[in-house]
Amino acid sequence: MLPAFVSAAAQAEGNPNPVIPAIPDLIWGTISFVIILVFFIWKALPAINKLLDERRDAIDGGLKRAEQAQNEAHAALEKYTAQLAEARSEAGHIREQARTEGAAIIAELKEQASSEAARITANAQVQIESERAAALASLRSDVGTLALDLASTVVGDALSDDKRSTAIVDKFLADLDADEKSKAGK
Amino acid sequence: MLISTVLSVKADGSGFTGPSIDDFFPPVLLFPGTPFEINRLMAIRILVVVLLVLFFWLATRNLKLRPSRAQVGFEYLVGFVRNGIVYEPLGERLGKRYEAFIMTLFFLILGMNLTGVIPGLQLSGTSAIGLPAVLAIITWGVFIHAGFREKGWKYLKDTLFPPGVPWFLYILLTPLEFLSTFIVRPVTLALRLTMNMIGGHMLLVLCFTATQFFFFTVLADGNLIGLLGVGTFAFGLIFMVLEIFIEVLQAYVFAILASIYIQLSVVDEH
Numbered sequence: 001m002l003p004a005f006v007s008a009a010a011q012a013e014g015n016p017n018p019v020i021p022a023i024p025d026l027i028w029g030t031i032s033f034v035i036i037l038v039f040f041i042w043k044a045l046p047a048i049n050k051l052l053d054e055r056r057d058a059i060d061g062g063l064k065r066a067e068q069a070q071n072e073a074h075a076a077l078e079k080y081t082a083q084l085a086e087a088r089s090e091a092g093h094i095r096e097q098a099r100t101e102g103a104a105i106i107a108e109l110k111e112q113a114s115s116e117a118a119r120i121t122a123n124a125q126v127q128i129e130s131e132r133a134a135a136l137a138s139l140r141s142d143v144g145t146l147a148l149d150l151a152s153t154v155v156g157d158a159l160s161d162d163k164r165s166t167a168i169v170d171k172f173l174a175d176l177d178a179d180e181k182s183k184a185g186k
Numbered sequence: 187m188l189i190s191t192v193l194s195v196k197a198d199g200s201g202f203t204g205p206s207i208d209d210f211f212p213p214v215l216l217f218p219g220t221p222f223e224i225n226r227l228m229a230i231r232i233l234v235v236v237l238l239v240l241f242f243w244l245a246t247r248n249l250k251l252r253p254s255r256a257q258v259g260f261e262y263l264v265g266f267v268r269n270g271i272v273y274e275p276l277g278e279r280l281g282k283r284y285e286a287f288i289m290t291l292f293f294l295i296l297g298m299n300l301t302g303v304i305p306g307l308q309l310s311g312t313s314a315i316g317l318p319a320v321l322a323i324i325t326w327g328v329f330i331h332a333g334f335r336e337k338g339w340k341y342l343k344d345t346l347f348p349p350g351v352p353w354f355l356y357i358l359l360t361p362l363e364f365l366s367t368f369i370v371r372p373v374t375l376a377l378r379l380t381m382n383m384i385g386g387h388m389l390l391v392l393c394f395t396a397t398q399f400f401f402f403t404v405l406a407d408g409n410l411i412g413l414l415g416v417g418t419f420a421f422g423l424i425f426m427v428l429e430i431f432i433e434v435l436q437a438y439v440f441a442i443l444a445s446i447y448i449q450l451s452v453v454d455e456h
Contacts, residue, residue: 016207016211018207018210018314018315018380018384019315019377019380020315021314021315021316021319022211022314022316023221024220024221024222024223024224024225024228024316025227025228025314025315025316025317026316026319026320027221027222027316028222028224028228028231028232028316028317029231029316029317029318029319029320029321030320031235032231032232032234032235032294032298032311032317033290033294033317033320033321033324035235035239036235036238036239036290036293036294037286037287037290039238039239039242039243040242040286040289040290040293041286043242043243043246044242044243044245044246045285045286045289047246047247047249048246048249048261048264050249051249051250051251054251055251058251
């Protein structure tokens with residue numbers, strides 16, 4: 001194998017040097033580079049960068065939208081919480097008010113009842129008083145007539161007899177009693 | 187001993203022809219005698235340029251916000267070069283400025299390299315030094331221009347007289363810095379790429395011509411030594427996989443070195 005390789009290497013002598021570029025080699029190399037560079041600057045990279053920018057914008061937009069939604073949700077939650085607290089305090093307020101109002105009503109009713117009771121008592125007293133007065137008046141007139149009756153009876157009869165006077169008085173009293181009883185019986 | 191006698195006999199006679207440097211200087215096909223001579227290698231370059239333009243035109247023609255499966259792959263490829271080779275060393279601001287240049291370097295070299303293993307072509311567009319030399323010279327111009335653009339004449343001062351060194355060391359350091367920055371960088375860029383492609387091609391051709399020779403010359407003569415062709419063929423396949431890897435790697439190396447050279451030119455040393 002070795003001799004073949006050596007002979008091949010020997011043949012290579014006098015051939016072009018691989019380290020010294022030939023003119024067409026340089027020219028086509030430059031053309032290749034320029035075409036690819038121009039194409040990259042003009043077409044490929046702008047397309048790629050545009051895509052990457054668009055994608056970043058889309059992601060940023062999505063993030064922004066999500067943030068906005070979250071903020072809105074936060075605001076709504078805060079609003080609801082505030083409303084709930086407000087409603088609670090209002091309910092407490094109403095309850096307190098009702099309690100004081102109830103207490104006031106009860107006190108008023110008590111007042112009314114006691115004044116009613118006082119009125120009734122007073123009425124009753126007035127009635128009793130008037131009845132008593134009426135009774136007194138009628139008693140007084142009755143007593144007058146009775147006294148007259150008694151006196152006439154006593155005078156008309158013998159006043160000297162103690163036994164008779166006693167009987168008269170007893171009779172009078174019995175009459176009075178009977179009168180009373182008949183009145184009560186009526 | 188036996189093998190060498192077989193080979194030497196055959197090499198003289200019915201012909202084992204190994205790879206030679208002539209492979210990279212094929213006969214002229216078109217425009218002979220003009221500076222635009224086209225041989226097989228130049229034709230391969232033109233084909234690669236056409237295919238690259240076609241590929242990128244088709245790939246970027248209808249990009250969607252919500253990518254298809256193929257677009258995801260394409261974006262991955264471009265994103266790898268964009269982020270890994272351009273933006274990482276250079277940063278956002280400079281990356282934008284040199285993005286087109288470095289991506290052109292990468293994809294052009296990658297396309298040219300890969301023709302080395304494509305059946306029917308099997309010759310890298312970068313295996314003649316012209317294209318790598320042009321790319322290296324352009325890279326050289328770009329990183330010097332980048333330095334002057336960012337720092338003005340301070341660029342030369344920072345490069346040739348690195349700060350923080352005792353003055354008498356500049357006698358030694360300044361010529362070395364000049365050599366390494368302005369001479370060695372472009373030369374190594376061009377040679378590294380070309381020689382990798384030439385070496386890879388030689389190795390593959392050696393393996394496959396040897397296989398051809400063992401099977402159709404030695405074995406056909408009834409000599410069982412020809413069965414060695416199985417081994418050379420297997421080696422050829424292994425080296426082919428290796429060669430694909432090297433072709434991608436060399437494109438990456440060239441592009442990332444261009445990126446790093448630009449970065450070294452603009453970096454503010456104190």
